[in-house]
Amino acid sequence: MHEKRLASIDIIEQSDNKIAVKLKGIPRQYANALRRIALSEIPTMAIDDVVMLDNSSVMHDEAIAHRLGLIPLRTELERFVMAHECDCKSTLGCSKCRVLLYLDSSAEDKSKVVLSGELNSEDEYVKPVSADIPIMVLAPSQKLKVEAYARLGTGKMHAKWQAVTTAILKEDDGDKEEFILELETVGMLTPVEVIHQSIKILDEKIKIFGDKAKELKAYVKQSSAK
Numbered sequence: 439m440h441e442k443r444l445a446s447i448d449i450i451e452q453s454d455n456k457i458a459v460k461l462k463g464i465p466r467q468y469a470n471a472l473r474r475i476a477l478s479e480i481p482t483m484a485i486d487d488v489v490m491l492d493n494s495s496v497m498h499d500e501a502i503a504h505r506l507g508l509i510p511l512r513t514e515l516e517r518f519v520m521a522h523e524c525d526c527k528s529t530l531g532c533s534k535c536r537v538l539l540y541l542d543s544s545a546e547d548k549s550k551v552v553l554s555g556e557l558n559s560e561d562e563y564v565k566p567v568s569a570d571i572p573i574m575v576l577a578p579s580q581k582l583k584v585e586a587y588a589r590l591g592t593g594k595m596h597a598k599w600q601a602v603t604t605a606i607l608k609e610d611d612g613d614k615e616e617f618i619l620e621l622e623t624v625g626m627l628t629p630v631e632v633i634h635q636s637i638k639i640l641d642e643k644i645k646i647f648g649d650k651a652k653e654l655k656a657y658v659k660q661s662s663a664k
Contacts, residue, residue, distance in 0.1 A: 447459050482590065484591060
């Protein structure tokens with residue numbers, strides 16, 4: 439008889455944007471579920487709506503909006519809710535479900551590279567993870583002025599909301615009961631936050647499944663008694 443091993447999750451390697459954790463006593467399907475959740479179900483902030491106030495560049499409005507949406511934004515999950523869950527019920531959103539960012543840039547006598555650092559946010563925390571991401575190039579006398587609205591979303595909705603770039607699950611040196619989960623984040627959340635949120639979401643899914651299973655069992659029992 440095999441001794442039942444206690445489940446545990448231990449951090450074995452960690453940096454600013456990478457983490458590796460050892461999963462012990464956890465079934466493979468649950469370990470892989472954590473990997474899939476990290477890739478597609480963790481909410482992060484990203485620009486979702488863009489209002490063009492002035493664009494005299496050669497780049498189309500849609501292309502600029504697309505590039506703005508792909509700029510990773512730092513995310514504080516405790517302070518925001520998904521737009522469809524917010525009680526404001528407004529298409530414009532409110533301080534609980536969206537953040538306004540604005541950009542006002544122009545080139546004078548020579549061409550200028552517009553960088554993500556020029557995006558100003560009304561929120562002190564929700565800002566681009568890097569100030570050096572190129573958005574576009576303005577030729578002399580060209581201008582770009584926009585209002586951009588960031589909201590929470592998940593990777594399965596669009597890649598711009600994906601919290602991690604890499605999520606790998608592998609066996610630990612041939613031990614089929616131990617796994618190593620390696621994650622590399624985009625920067626919107628810390629690696630520890632990604633792990634924590636993945637566990638939280640998986641736990642909620644298991645509880646919901648358990649409740650539904652009980653309902654189904656009661657229904658079958660009631661139907662059999664008729």
